[in-house]
Amino acid sequence: MPSKNSAPAATIRKAVDAYVSRTIPPEVRERIKSFVRAAVIASEPPTAGSAKNLARDVSSLAAWCLEVGLPLSIEVVFDPDTIERYITSKEASLSDAAARTYRPNLRRVARAVAPTLQPPSPTKQRRARSKLPYSDIEVEGLIRLADNQRTQTRCRRLLTLLCLGLGAGLQPGEYQDLRDEDVFCRDRVVYVAVGGRRVRVIPVLEPYGKSLLKLSVVIPDAYLLGGAEHGDRRNSVHNVLNNVVGAGSLPVIELGRLRATWMTHHIQHLGLDAFLAGAGIDNSYAIFDLVAFLPPAAPSRVASFLKGKA
16 A cells, blocks of 8 residues: 555656666566556556656566576566576676665665565564663662661672673673682773683773772672572572662662763763754664774773773
């Protein structure tokens, strides 16, 4: 069904009829003309421009089919295998921009004129959204909450967890294997050494760094959140959070929100918000597409950037 903003049907037909390929011989254009017209109009393009683009792509596909000896029938031309064979045969001569548009344009027409031949469309997955960072007031409340747990052990472990999340932005799965020796001070900056799949050394934001350093030396040669064997440590984060009492109206402590709070601080410190506004970018994916082209940052540069105060 065309949308209420679509161009009138007469305009679409006029755009299709007006399209003339400069690369297809006149005798071939004449043979494919009615086939292309019927297919493009059936796909209900919303604008004259999109109708012209579809006419271009379908014309090229139909001309190729004649060239390789395939009949001009809907079931053959718009079979998914035919479309893929055509795209593959043309890849060497297509620009990147053309290659990105040919396949979706042809598949759009194919879904309209030969729907039973097409594979089911993949289910759209909602993008996982970032957790909400804690406000400054909420952070203050969580620190007070940790200071007022029933036992010193519970106080120490909850404070340690908050310092690791708010000060170092650890990801889930990186808390339970940290020992006292993984927290150290160098040139008046406190660091935490993280193992696992993302091995790195992270400067801890102050005042969390000094607090974490004090907490880590209370019980030498121990895991920071408790537990000894792997089976014990696997649930250590859950045990720390499950034992919290007296939260009242404070928000639930979530590792994702602790990390989001840490990341938000550094995004503001970096000035990324100002850059986005100045560049007129309202979709951050445009930036992160470029991350793959950046060289890895040197550890010294990472440390220089991340250390600071929350």
